[in-house]
Amino acid sequence: GAGVSQSPSNKVTEKGKDVELRCDPISGHTALYWYRQSLGQGLEFLIYFQGNSAPDKSGLPSDRFSAERTGGSVSTLTIQRTQQEDSAVYLCASSYWDRNTGELFFGEGSRLTVL
Amino acid sequence: AQSVTQLGSHVSVSEGALVLLRCNYSSSVPPYLFWYVQYPNQGLQLLLKYTSAATLVKGINGFEAEFKKSETSFHLTKPSAHMSDAAEYFCAVRMANAGKSTFGDGTTLTVKP
Numbered sequence: 026g027a028g029v030s031q032s033p034s035n036k037v038t039e040k041g042k043d044v045e046l047r048c049d050p051i052s053g054h055t056a057l058y059w060y061r062q063s064l065g066q067g068l069e070f071l072i073y074f075q076g077n078s079a080p081d082k083s084g085l086p087s088d089r090f091s092a093e094r095t096g097g098s099v100s101t102l103t104i105q106r107t108q109q110e111d112s113a114v115y116l117c118a119s120s121y122w123d124r125n126t127g128e129l130f131f132g133e134g135s136r137l138t139v140l
Numbered sequence: 141a142q143s144v145t146q147l148g149s150h151v152s153v154s155e156g157a158l159v160l161l162r163c164n165y166s167s168s169v170p171p172y173l174f175w176y177v178q179y180p181n182q183g184l185q186l187l188l189k190y191t192s193a194a195t196l197v198k199g200i201n202g203f204e205a206e207f208k209k210s211e212t213s214f215h216l217t218k219p220s221a222h223m224s225d226a227a228e229y230f231c232a233v234r235m236a237n238a239g240k241s242t243f244g245d246g247t248t249l250t251v252k253p
Binding site for chain 1: 172234241244
């Protein structure tokens with residue numbers, strides 16, 4: 026597709042369940058990012074993939090959060106045993122690894138509500 | 141470590157008035173700087189970026205920003221606000237050859253008729 030695609034756009038789950046959020050980046054973009062946007066807050070960095078390098082997981086808030094990127098393209102963010110504080114919009118972005126800019130192209134996000 | 145501070149979580153202006161959204165960064169060397177805009181129920185999109193070329197950067201929709209190293213600032217301005225400018229604006233910083241971008245907390249711009 027032309028842009029970054031995320032699914033589902035909305036997800037309501039019960040506390041304690043696992044959820045998977047998917048991101049399909051722009052074709053040819055080698056870098057992929059996950060951010061979390063909570064109500065009234067800025068963007069919180071979660072994890073970053075660049076090519077075949079080891080991902081930067083420094084932003085993952087707990088070991089309940091994990092992400093993988095298969096074949097250098099699609100990425101899945103998994104949240105295990107969800108808690109109410111996990112409710113947020115999860116944003117995926119991709120970029121072409123360009124030392125001069127690295128501007129991010131964002132998807133529309135997956136809104137997660139944990140009841 | 142890099143960080144970004146956006147002064148004012150909410151800014152309200154009248155249609156036709158000057159828009160000024162403030163952003164200060166903290167880093168040991170001049171970084172790359174970005175402004176993104178998020179319209180209601182949409183994803184973020186790039187408004188403009190500074191990448192060490194011209195210090196005055198022009199973006200889409202009449203916005204511009206000036207990089208001031210001495211003040212570690214990258215404030216966003218627009219001479220005349222339009223109703224369609226109502227959105228949330230995020231300043232972001234990225235170090236050269238670094239991966240992640242660090243975002244400010246955002247400023248919600250309201251434009252009054």
